[in-house]
Amino acid sequence: MESNGVEASRIRQEIDSLNANKRNIEQQISALEAQLHQLEVNSNAVCTSSFSNGDLGSSNGLSPDMIYRYSRHLLLPSFGVQGQANLLKSSVLVIGAGGLGSPALLYLAACGVGRIGIVDHDVVELNNLQRQIIHTEAYIGKSKVESAAAACRSINSSTQIVEHKEAFRTSNALEIVSKYDVVVDATDNAPSRYMINDCCVVLGKPLISGAALGLEGQLTVYNYNGGPCYRCLFPTPPPTNACQRCADSGVLGVVPGVIGCLQALEAIKVASLVGEPLSGRMLLLDALSGRIRNVKLRGRSLQCEACGDHAVLTRQTFSDFDYAKFTQTPLSTGPLTLNLLTPDDRISSTEYSKKVAEGEAHVLVDVRPAHHYKIVSLPNSRNIPLSTLEGRLSEISAALEEEAKRRTLDGGSSASLFVICRRGNDSQRAVQLLHTLGFTSAKDIIGGLESWSHNVDPKFPTY
Amino acid sequence: MQLTLEFGGGLELLCDSVKIHNINVDPQDGEKQLTMKNLLSWVCTNVIKERPEMFMKGDSVRPGVLVLVNDTDWELSGQLETVLEEKDNVVFISTLHGG
Ligand SMILES: [Zn+2]
Numbered sequence: 001m002e003s004n005g006v007e008a009s010r011i012r013q014e015i016d017s018l019n020a021n022k023r024n025i026e027q028q029i030s031a032l033e034a035q036l037h038q039l040e041v042n043s044n045a046v047c048t049s050s051f052s053n054g055d056l057g058s059s060n061g062l063s064p065d066m067i068y069r070y071s072r073h074l075l076l077p078s079f080g081v082q083g084q085a086n087l088l089k090s091s092v093l094v095i096g097a098g099g100l101g102s103p104a105l106l107y108l109a110a111c112g113v114g115r116i117g118i119v120d121h122d123v124v125e126l127n128n129l130q131r132q133i134i135h136t137e138a139y140i141g142k143s144k145v146e147s148a149a150a151a152c153r154s155i156n157s158s159t160q161i162v163e164h165k166e167a168f169r170t171s172n173a174l175e176i177v178s179k180y181d182v183v184v185d186a187t188d189n190a191p192s193r194y195m196i197n198d199c200c201v202v203l204g205k206p207l208i209s210g211a212a213l214g215l216e217g218q219l220t221v222y223n224y225n226g227g228p229c230y231r232c233l234f235p236t237p238p239p240t241n242a243c244q245r246c247a248d249s250g251v252l253g254v255v256p257g258v259i260g261c262l263q264a265l266e267a268i269k270v271a272s273l274v275g276e277p278l279s280g281r282m283l284l285l286d287a288l289s290g291r292i293r294n295v296k297l298r299g300r301s302l303q304c305e306a307c308g309d310h311a312v313l314t315r316q317t318f319s320d321f322d323y324a325k326f327t328q329t330p331l332s333t334g335p336l337t338l339n340l341l342t343p344d345d346r347i348s349s350t351e352y353s354k355k356v357a358e359g360e361a362h363v364l365v366d367v368r369p370a371h372h373y374k375i376v377s378l379p380n381s382r383n384i385p386l387s388t389l390e391g392r393l394s395e396i397s398a399a400l401e402e403e404a405k406r407r408t409l410d411g412g413s414s415a416s417l418f419v420i421c422r423r424g425n426d427s428q429r430a431v432q433l434l435h436t437l438g439f440t441s442a443k444d445i446i447g448g449l450e451s452w453s454h455n456v457d458p459k460f461p462t463y
Numbered sequence: 464m465q466l467t468l469e470f471g472g473g474l475e476l477l478c479d480s481v482k483i484h485n486i487n488v489d490p491q492d493g494e495k496q497l498t499m500k501n502l503l504s505w506v507c508t509n510v511i512k513e514r515p516e517m518f519m520k521g522d523s524v525r526p527g528v529l530v531l532v533n534d535t536d537w538e539l540s541g542q543l544e545t546v547l548e549e550k551d552n553v554v555f556i557s558t559l560h561g562g
Pocket of ligand 1: 228229230231232233300304305306307308
C-alpha cells in the first residue's frame with residue numbers, strides 16, 4: 001500500500017514537470033510564429049511595391065487579412081477577386097432589424113460589404129427572439145439597431161456599421177437612402193413598402209424586397225436595370241383587412257429566416273455585379289409543402305405613378321406624400337385600437353375583476369379563435385370565436401339561464417354578459433353584433449386579456 | 464377543361480384553407496373559349512366560400528392579388544382576356560407585408 005502511494009506521488013511530479021516543459025515549448029512556438037508572420041507581412045509589402053502588376057493578389061487592393069477572410073469567395077471562379085472588390089466598395093441599407101433583417105444583416109456583415117446601414121426604431125422583446133436571430137436575451141429592452149450593430153461588428157470588425165435609430169419616414173428617407181448603393185426592405189407593413197419603393201425610385205436605388213407571413217415568403221428585386229417597381233405591380237394598395245401581421249397571424253421563425261438569407265444573396269449579387277438578380281421575377285416560398293416557385297412578372301409599367309413615363313414623383317412630392325393615408329394603415333407597427341362602442345357598453349379589466357370578486361352572476365364569452373384560446377384563457381370563460389358567434393347564440397342564452405339559476409336569482413334579474421378577446425377589438429365587434437341580435441346588455445372588456453395581464457394579474461401570460 | 468388552381472398568401476383562407484384545387488370547368492354556352500374573366504366568376508361562385516370581397520373587386524381580382532397563369536404574371540398574357548387551355552395552372556396569391 002505504502003509503496004503504491006510513493007509511486008503515485010512520483011508519477012504526479014513527473015506529469016507536472018512535463019506539463020511545465022510543454023507550456024515552455026508552446027510559448028517558444030508562439031513567439032517564433034509571431035516573428036514569422038511579421039516577416040511575411042513585410043515581404044508581402046515588398047512584393048506589392050516591386051510587382052505591382054503581378055498576379056499574386058497584390059494589385060487587387062485586398063489586404064492579406066482580407067484575402068484570408070474572404071478566401072472562399074475568391075476561390076469562386078464566377079465571383080472571385082473582382083466580385084469581392086466590388087462588394088468591399090459597396091454600401092447596403094437594411095430597413096428593419098426584425099425577422100427578415102436579422103439573417104440578412106448577419107450575412108451582409110460576414111460577406112464583406114464595405115458599409116452597412118441599419119434602420120429601426122424598435123427595442124428587442126422576448127417574443128422577437130423566436131425569429132429575429134441577430135438579437136440575444138442580453139439585449140431585451142434595448143435598441144434593435146444597437147443590438148444588430150454589435151452582432152455585425154463582432155462578426156466583421158472591418159465592415160463599417162452605421163446605426164439609424166429612428167423610424168423610417170418621408171422626412172428622413174431621402175437623406176438616409178441617398179448614402180447607400182442598395183436597399184433591403186425588411187419591414188413588416190404596407191405603407192413602409194410603398195414609401196421605400198418610391199424613395200428608391202426617386203433616388204434610382206435597386207430595392208431588394210422580401211416578405212414573410214405564416215408559412216409563406218416572397219422575394220423580388222424592384223427598380224433594377226429597367227425592371228418593374230413595387231407600384232408597377234401593385235398600383236393600388238390592398239384593403240386594410242387583407243394585410244395580416246405576424247403579431248396577429250403568426251409566423252414560423254425560419255420562414256423569414258430563409259427569405260432574409262435570400263435578400264442578402266440578391267443584395268450581394270447586385271452590389272458585386274455578379275449573377276442575374278431576381279428582377280422582373282418573383283420567388284414564392286411555400287414552407288409547408290417545401291415548394292419554391294419562380295414566376296415571371298410584368299415589366300416596368302409605362303403608366304406607373306412612381307416610375308412610369310408620365311410619373312410626377314419627385315423628392316418634393318415624395319416628402320409630401322401621406323403613406324399612412326394612402327394605404328389606410330398606420331406606419332407604426334403597433335396594434336390597431338378600435339373604438340366602436342359607447343362607454344356604457346364597455347367595462348375595464350379592473351372593474352370586471354371587482355365584479356368577479358364580488359361574485360356577480362355573469363357569463364364571460366371569449367371570442368378569440370380556438371387556437372388562441374388554447375394558448376391561455378381565463379378559467380371562467382367559454383370560447384365562442386367571433387366567426388361562429390351568430391350561429392351559437394343559443395349557447396349564450398343557455399349559459400345565462402344556467403348562471404341565473406345557479407346563483408338562485410329570481411325571475412326578475414338575469415346574469416350579465418361580458419365579452420373578451422386578445423386586445424379589445426374583436427370583443428367590440430362581437431358586442432355590436434350581440435346588441436343587434438337581442439343581447440342588449442352585453443359589454444366588452446376594454447383592452448382584452450392584455451389589459452387583464454397589465455392591470456389585474458401580471459402573472460397572466462401575454463403573447 | 465381540367466385546370467389546377469392554387470391559392471396563397473392567405474387567399475386559401477377564403478376557400479376552407481385548401482390551397483390546391485383540381486377543377487373541371489367548360490366554356491359557357493355559345494362560347495368556344497374559356498377566358499380568365501369567365502374563370503374568375505366561376506371561381507367566385509364555386510370555390511370561394513367566404514368574404515368574396517377579399518378576392519374580387521368589380522370583375523377582376525382585388526388590389527394586392529397577383530394572378531399567375533402557368534407561372535407567368537397574367538399582365539403578360541392579356542389579364543382578363545387570357546384564354547385558358549387544358550391543364551393550365553392558375554395561381555392567385557396575395558402580396559405579403561410581414562417580416
Ligand atoms: Zn413602377
